[in-house]
Amino acid sequence: MSRRTEVRVGVIGFGLAGSVFHAPLIDAANGMRLAAVVTSSPERAGEVRQAYPEVTVYDTAGQLWHHADTLDLVVIASPNRTHKPLAMAALQAGLGVVVDKPLAAHADDARELAEEAERLGLFLTVFQNRRWDSDFLTLQQLIAEGALGEVRRFESRFERWRPEPKPGWRRSGAPEEAGGVLYDLGAHLIDQALVLFGPVKSVYAELDRRYPDAEVDDDSFVALTHRNGVRSHLWMSSVAAQCGPRMRVLGSRAAYTSFGLDGQESALRDGVRPGQNSWLDAIQDGQGYLSAGSEERAIQNDPGDYLQFYEAVAAALIEGHAPPVDPLDAVAGLEIVAAAQHASAERRVIELSK
Secondary structure, three states: OOOOOOEEEEEEOOOHHHHHHHHHHHHHOOOEEEEEEEOOOHHHHHHHHHHOOOOEEEOOHHHHHHOHHHOOEEEEOOOHHHHHHHHHHHHHOOOEEEEEOOOOOOHHHHHHHHHHHHHHOOOEEEEOHHHHOHHHHHHHHHHHHOOOOOEEEEEEEEEOEOOOOOOOHHHOOOHHHOOOHHHHHHHHHHHHHHHHHOOEEEEEEEEEOOOOOOOOOOEEEEEEEEOOOOEEEEEEEOEOOOOOOOEEEEEOOOEEEEEOOOOHHHHHHOOOOOOOOOHHHHHOOOEEEEEEOOEEEEEOOOOOOOHHHHHHHHHHHHHOOOOOOOHHHHHHHHHHHHHHHHHHHHOOOEEOOO
16 A cells, blocks of 8 residues: 555445445545445445446445455444444455444454554554534634633533434344444544543443334443543433434533534435535534633634545555544444443443443
């Protein structure tokens, strides 16, 4: 890779993750070229050919491995149960790997992938795109500037209103599917909390099933106590008839509150792309406030930038930089997911070992 000027990428899966997030961002990123897509759906194969005429479309991952010498990187954007076996196969084919979150269904499987990538000297990272959300970038800057003082409590929510459940594998209770909102939305919230405030010493959780005949959680709360004393309270729900603030962060000097979701996903769904003249206007959805008692002022959230993830991946592969997301961060997140499941089932606080 040191002599290459671009990274040739194959994407496995062209559902929501592959078509809305990965393919458009790869196509827009400097130093990357979308070269292949794997999908078994004829309809989705047609969508690939229409949107990316120069891309090779394969029916199976096996066909992709057969042409591994035409690629440098594989993106796993298929259902959660396939993440570990496909990522392992990609590493065995000598390819770098990006895995959509979660890296695997269980922490031990994620750790095995990280160890295998290190053993082979190959690139491995996890698509934790919410590290590049507008409110998260803004909060990081406020903390770095000391605007909030000493942060004491981090409240964060991903809430939706879906009175009727969406069909699909995410509703399955089979452990290998890694379904439910804790794995889906919670994986983002937990990752953000770990990035901001570091390791966790204890976990409490309430994982509830509100839909009729639900097999997995769809309305959940997780409380983390970090080793530095900060408490993170995280809500994730598919059945919230009214959504709370996206973030409320309480510090010794001030508080930061943000409403509304980052606009990048909505813009990408609508076909707007990074680099287009309409991109910045399309993604300005959220609103932030800095408060101290009765004093409050609106602040402009920094623009979100998912493209940074893939440009950092390109820099890592071409120039030898560190990956944008350490796979061991995903291991830590999955350990918290498991602790939350035990905490909810046993109705107690789970203490984590150092």
